[in-house]
Amino acid sequence: MILAKVIGQVVSTVKLKVFKGFKLLIVQPLDSDEKPKGKSMLVVDTVQAGIGDVVLVIDEGNSARIVIGDALAPIRSVIVGIVDEIQTDRRKEK
Numbered sequence: 001m002i003l004a005k006v007i008g009q010v011v012s013t014v015k016l017k018v019f020k021g022f023k024l025l026i027v028q029p030l031d032s033d034e035k036p037k038g039k040s041m042l043v044v045d046t047v048q049a050g051i052g053d054v055v056l057v058i059d060e061g062n063s064a065r066i067v068i069g070d071a072l073a074p075i076r077s078v079i080v081g082i083v084d085e086i087q088t089d090r091r092k093e094k
Contacts, residue, residue, distance in 0.1 A: 002057040003030045003083065005041060006049050018073040025049065025079065027057060032088055044068065044078040056081035 008026035014067075023045040031037045034054065041059070046067055049055050057079055058064055064078045065071055 001080070002059055003032070003034075003086075004028055004041075004043075004055055004056060004078075005030055005034070005036075005059050006051050006053045008051065010042060016074070018068065018070050019044065020035070022046065022068075023048075027055065027079070028084050029057075030054065032086070034086065041077055043079050045079045046077055046083055047079055049079050054086070055079045055081040056083060 004027035006025050007028050010024040010026065012024060025043055025045045026040050027043050028036050028040045029038045043057055044064070057077055058067065059077045061076045064075045065073050067078050067080060068075055
């Protein structure tokens, strides 16, 4: 799973039936300190996330298709959770 922040929304007037009822969002992957890491990506939203939310993304086709419920869907990445809080135990290196 990838920790990411929603940074935008894609509006499409025509899309495949499998995507009906789902938003398409742009997310920026984050590291554990919530700093941007890597390239942004387009994902299907299954949890009603919005711009500014920190989310959990599955970036693996078979798992994404299981979440959507369509084994033949042309999909790779889906949002599966909205993060409420991140806690880390950072020990100072000596």
